[in-house]
Amino acid sequence: MDAMTHKATTAAADPVTFYGTEVTSRLLLGTAQYPSPAILAEAIRASGTEIVTVSLRRESGAAKAGQSFWQLIRDLGVKVLPNTAGCRTVKEAVTTAEMARELFGTPWVKLEVIGEDDTLQPDVFGLVEAARILSRDGFQVFPYTTEDLVVAEKLVSAGCEVLMPWGAPIGSGRGLNNPYGLRSMRAHFPGIPLVVDAGVGLPSHAAAAMELGYDAVLLNTAVAKAGDPVRMARAFAAAIAAGREAVIADPMEVRDMAAPSTPVMGRALFGS
Amino acid sequence: MKIIVNGEPADTAAATLASLLAELELADAIVATALNGDMVRAARREATPLAEGDRVEILAPMQGG
Numbered sequence: 001m002d003a004m005t006h007k008a009t010t011a012a013a014d015p016v017t018f019y020g021t022e023v024t025s026r027l028l029l030g031t032a033q034y035p036s037p038a039i040l041a042e043a044i045r046a047s048g049t050e051i052v053t054v055s056l057r058r059e060s061g062a063a064k065a066g067q068s069f070w071q072l073i074r075d076l077g078v079k080v081l082p083n084t085a086g087c088r089t090v091k092e093a094v095t096t097a098e099m100a101r102e103l104f105g106t107p108w109v110k111l112e113v114i115g116e117d118d119t120l121q122p123d124v125f126g127l128v129e130a131a132r133i134l135s136r137d138g139f140q141v142f143p144y145t146t147e148d149l150v151v152a153e154k155l156v157s158a159g160c161e162v163l164m165p166w167g168a169p170i171g172s173g174r175g176l177n178n179p180y181g182l183r184s185m186r187a188h189f190p191g192i193p194l195v196v197d198a199g200v201g202l203p204s205h206a207a208a209a210m211e212l213g214y215d216a217v218l219l220n221t222a223v224a225k226a227g228d229p230v231r232m233a234r235a236f237a238a239a240i241a242a243g244r245e246a247v248i249a250d251p252m253e254v255r256d257m258a259a260p261s262t263p264v265m266g267r268a269l270f271g272s
Numbered sequence: 273m274k275i276i277v278n279g280e281p282a283d284t285a286a287a288t289l290a291s292l293l294a295e296l297e298l299a300d301a302i303v304a305t306a307l308n309g310d311m312v313r314a315a316r317r318e319a320t321p322l323a324e325g326d327r328v329e330i331l332a333p334m335q336g337g
Contacts, residue, residue, distance in 0.1 A: 103333060
């Protein structure tokens with residue numbers, strides 16, 4: 001089997017499913033903060049992503065920037081995951097989600113209810129309540145949450161079939177602040193698609209998330225604010241694919257002491 | 273009639289949400305609308321009257337993370 005065939009085989013055999021929709025790429029990419037629409041489009045293509053996050057903002061009659069942005073995304077043929085970024089109350093988040101569903105024609109919503117300004121930490125109480133309301137109303141909710149297992153249980157009870165714990169605060173680029181918590185979450189929810197969302201700064205962070213057994217990684221700033229976003233998009237795609245392959249390959253056990261990797265039997269003996 | 277559109281004071285002659293969008297040259301734009309904090313579906317805009325002091329939100333697709 002040559003390299004190309006092998007790549008195609010593993011990719012086809014290893015999709016991830018969100019609410020019944022299969023995708024092959026395990027990178028979900030945000031669309032904000034790119035230097036230009038052309039670089040955004042090129043980064044999306046280079047990343048291989050099939051799902052991009054989008055948002056809703058006040059439209060000014062003069063600029064109509066939103067119309068051209070939406071045209072660009074539609075031309076790329078990717079699925080959209082609308083967010084409720086910036087919403088601070090259940091009511092705001094629910095109304096924004098309803099407007100997003102009509103605008104983008106999808107029941108998917110990345111649910112954010114923000115509770116704290118410095119960390120943009122989710123208000124998990126509002127999050128659970130909004131998730132319950134939206135799930136009952138037919139939405140397919142992707143909740144932006146913390147690694148708290150009790151909150152995660154309540155989100156699942158509320159109807160969430162995907163969980164998206166943060167790696168670190170949004171836009172911080174700090175990576176996985178609590179690998180133990182993320183590992184516990186993976187162990188606790190073996191059957192639920194888990195996505196590390198937010199805080200990822202480097203491809204190695206994304207690979208680490210995948211090596212913990214996470215199903216996908218959602219990131220934005222790390223690509224958009226790189227010196228060369230297109231190249232960084234490719235780097236993340238490679239890291240995520242590598243981390244996924246590693247998990248399937250079943251890594252070795254960690255040891256405290258050295259163990260020779262080169263066979264010692266039959267080695268030459270010099271001196272006396 | 274004085275209303276608030278996207279947080280800014282506005283003076284309009286529009287009697288309905290649909291005519292407000294036309295006045296703002298957004299009749300054909302892909303936007304979602306809300307009146308006084310509640311969403312108004314596109315199909316309901318014609319039948320949604322505006323009153324003095326109403327708060328209208330007109331939202332469009334935008335970049336997001």
